[in-house]
Amino acid sequence: MAIGKRHEIHTRRYGRNVGVGLLLAGFIAIIFGLTVVKVTRGDYEPPRGEVQE
Incomplete structure (x- = not known):
């Protein structure tokens, strides 16, 4: 059985959702964009130093 009239509280709840x-x-x-920028800038690459023996 379908409800014919929508109650006002459902409209407010839908708008809030x-x-x-x-x-x-x-x-x-925003988080995804910051991650993409940080990875493409190379901030996560290990430092390129001399190998110590």
Whole structure:
């Protein structure tokens, strides 16, 4: 049995969920972007020093 009329609380909850989802997606995009920049700059390469014997 389908509900004919949507209650007002469902509309508010949906709007809040969309907002939280967009914030989460933005946070993930920022972290991913920072990771890509850091890796392409070469910050994670080991130091190129002389080999000691």
